[in-house]
Amino acid sequence: MNLKFKNKKISGILTILPAHEVSFEQEMGNYNFPPAKSLKLKLAMGYNKHRIVEGNVCASDLCVFGLEYLFNKCFLKKDEIDALILITQSPDYFMPPTSNVIQGRLGLNQDVFCLDINQGCAGFEIGLIESFFLLEQESVNKVVLLNADVMSRKVSKRDRNSFPLIGDGASVTIVEKTDRDLAIYANLKMDGTQSDALIIPAGGFRLPSSPETAVMREDENGNFRSKDNLVMKGDAIFNFVQTEVPPMIARLVEFAGVRMEAIDYFIFHQPNKFMLHKLADKMKVNHEKMPSNIVESFGNASGVTVPTAITFNLGSRLLEKDYKICFAGFGVGLTWSSILMNVGPLGFCEMIDYK
Amino acid sequence: MENKILNILGEIRPEFDFRISSNFIDDGMLDSFDIITLVTELDKAFCISIDGVDIVPENFYNLETIERLLVKSGAQK
Numbered sequence: 001m002n003l004k005f006k007n008k009k010i011s012g013i014l015t016i017l018p019a020h021e022v023s024f025e026q027e028m029g030n031y032n033f034p035p036a037k038s039l040k041l042k043l044a045m046g047y048n049k050h051r052i053v054e055g056n057v058c059a060s061d062l063c064v065f066g067l068e069y070l071f072n073k074c075f076l077k078k079d080e081i082d083a084l085i086l087i088t089q090s091p092d093y094f095m096p097p098t099s100n101v102i103q104g105r106l107g108l109n110q111d112v113f114c115l116d117i118n119q120g121c122a123g124f125e126i127g128l129i130e131s132f133f134l135l136e137q138e139s140v141n142k143v144v145l146l147n148a149d150v151m152s153r154k155v156s157k158r159d160r161n162s163f164p165l166i167g168d169g170a171s172v173t174i175v176e177k178t179d180r181d182l183a184i185y186a187n188l189k190m191d192g193t194q195s196d197a198l199i200i201p202a203g204g205f206r207l208p209s210s211p212e213t214a215v216m217r218e219d220e221n222g223n224f225r226s227k228d229n230l231v232m233k234g235d236a237i238f239n240f241v242q243t244e245v246p247p248m249i250a251r252l253v254e255f256a257g258v259r260m261e262a263i264d265y266f267i268f269h270q271p272n273k274f275m276l277h278k279l280a281d282k283m284k285v286n287h288e289k290m291p292s293n294i295v296e297s298f299g300n301a302s303g304v305t306v307p308t309a310i311t312f313n314l315g316s317r318l319l320e321k322d323y324k325i326c327f328a329g330f331g332v333g334l335t336w337s338s339i340l341m342n343v344g345p346l347g348f349c350e351m352i353d354y355k
Numbered sequence: 356m357e358n359k360i361l362n363i364l365g366e367i368r369p370e371f372d373f374r375i376s377s378n379f380i381d382d383g384m385l386d387s388f389d390i391i392t393l394v395t396e397l398d399k400a401f402c403i404s405i406d407g408v409d410i411v412p413e414n415f416y417n418l419e420t421i422e423r424l425l426v427k428s429g430a431q432k
Contacts, residue, residue: 040367041388044395160388221386235387235412242407274391278407 002255003186005132009178010341012075012348013318015311016066016170017298018057019353023049024164031160032222038160046273046292047164050299052152057354058092059148060101062170065354067106067144070172075348076144078106083113083134086146087123087303089332090154091116102146113140120198121269121331122188123147123303124173125339128327129186131175145173147303154200156216156225162232165272167299170354171307174347185256187248188337197236198332202227241275241330246282249328252338263340264323265314266290269330270305303329310343311351318344356432360421363396373418380412390415397421401430 024047028038041047053062063086070076086099093101099114113134119126124147131143148170155162202213213227225231245268253260266285270276276292279285291313294305301308306327310318317323322344330336364373364385371384379385385393393415394405405428414424426432 037388040392044391221388239408239411242410274395275407278404278410281404282407 001188002251003129003188005184005186006181007178008132008135008184009176009180010128010173010343010346011176012070012172012174012346013307013310014066014070014075014172014348015304015308015351016062016069016172016354017051017301017308017351018053018062018168019051019355020054021049021051027157027164030157030163032158032218032224033160042164044274045165046296048296050165050167050295051169052166052299053150053168057150057168059086059088059090059150059170060092060098060105062150062168062354063102063146063148063172064105066170066172066352067102069352070348073348076174078108080142081108081112081144082140083115083131083143084108084146085115085117085127085130085134085143086148087117087119087127088148089118089120089302090148090150099146119332119335120149120302121271121305122329122333122335122337124171124269124306125186125188125327125329125337126335127173127303128175128339129188129337132184132186135175135177141177143175145175147171147173147307149302149304151230151302154228154230156223156229158216158224159229161221161223161234162230165295165300167295167301167304169298169301169304169308171304171311173307182342183256184339184341185252186337186339187252187255188335189244189248191334194236194240194334197233197240197334198230200228200230237271237331238275240334241271242278242282244336245279245328245330248336248338249283249326252326252340256340258324258340260285262324263326264289266326266328267306267309267313268328270294270309271300271331302331308351311349315349318346318349321345356422356425356430357418359400360397360418360425363393363400366396367392376417378416380416385415387412397425401425401428403428403430
C-alpha cells in the first residue's frame, strides 16, 4: 500500500536507553558454542555490547522517564498533547493499554487519545503513519509517538541466535502539523502467513504460560529456550529482508519521483551489521549513508533502533538543518514499511540514560 | 579459487576436511552462522559482495556450488 501525506513534520526525537550495559564477552559463557566461534560471529554480526533493563523495569517506566525529561526541559508541554501512541511488543499488562497507564502516571488531559499498537521492528514507521493519519483531524495538532520495548526479559540468555543482539529502550517522537508544504511518501506491506517466523509461542490466550511452557529445551543449533521465550527463524527472516526490502525502497523512490542519490540518509531498522551491509550493497548505497552501528553499541530494541540511529548518528546536526531521509523497518508480522521525508530542523534530538 | 576457498573454510571449521564432503550442510560441517562468517570472508578475499538473496544453504553445499556463486558474484577465477 502506498500512502502520501502533506503538512506534517517530526519536531523532536528523544531516545531513552537503560544505563545498564553488558558486553558480548561477559555473556559468551552462557552460549553452548566454543568461544573462538562466537568471537568470529561477533565480528561478522557486529555484536559488541548492549543495553538491557535490570529487574522488572517496564516499557512505561522508560516512556514516563523520557516524557518527564521533556517536560522539565520545556521541550514539550502536557497540555499540547492531543494523542499518545505507544508501539510495543512488551506492554506492562494485557489490559489496560500501557498508553493509558502512561497517561495516568503523567496526569495528562482526559482528551488525550491513547492508543497501543502491537508492532516490532517496523514500529517506528507504523507509528509515524498512524500519527500522520491522526493529524488529518482538525482537533489533533500534536501527537506523541512512543516506541518502547524491554524484550530482553523475554529472550533466553542461553539463545545465541537472539540474546546477543537484543536491546531495550524507548523513544519519544513529536509529530505535528506544519505549514511547510513538503510531501511525505510511505508504503507498507504485511504477510501474516509467516507470522511464526518471529514469535513468543506461549503467554497469550492461544497457549497460556504454564510450568510446561517454561521448560528449557535445546534446539538443533544448540540454543536453549522455552516456549515463554522469543524464537526467531533467523534464516527465514534474513531471506525475507534481502528479498523484500530492496524492491520496497525502489517502489518508494519511484512513487516519490526522487532519485536514490538525492537521499541524504537511509536510516533502517538494525537487526545486525551483516544484514544491513548486504542491503546497502544490493541497493548500491554508500555504507556511510546507512548507519549500522546501533546493534554493536546498544543492541536491537525493535522499533526503537531507527530513532536511536537518528539521535546517535545525526544528533545535533538535525537541530541546524533538514535532511531527506528514507526510513525502513522490517520484522515481526511479517511487516515491512518505509517512509521518505524531510526531517529537521528539530527542536531536540538527543539520547538520555534511564537510571 | 578452490585453494582460497579451502583455506577460508579451514579457518572457520579447522576440525573438518572440506575436500571429502559433497554436502557441507547435511554433513554438519557448516551451520547458518558459519555461512555468515564464510560470506564475510569470501567478500573480503575476492573483493565482491555476495547478494543477500543468494545466501541460501544450497549455494554452500560444496566447493563446486561455492565456486559457482563466487563467479556469479563477480569473482575472478
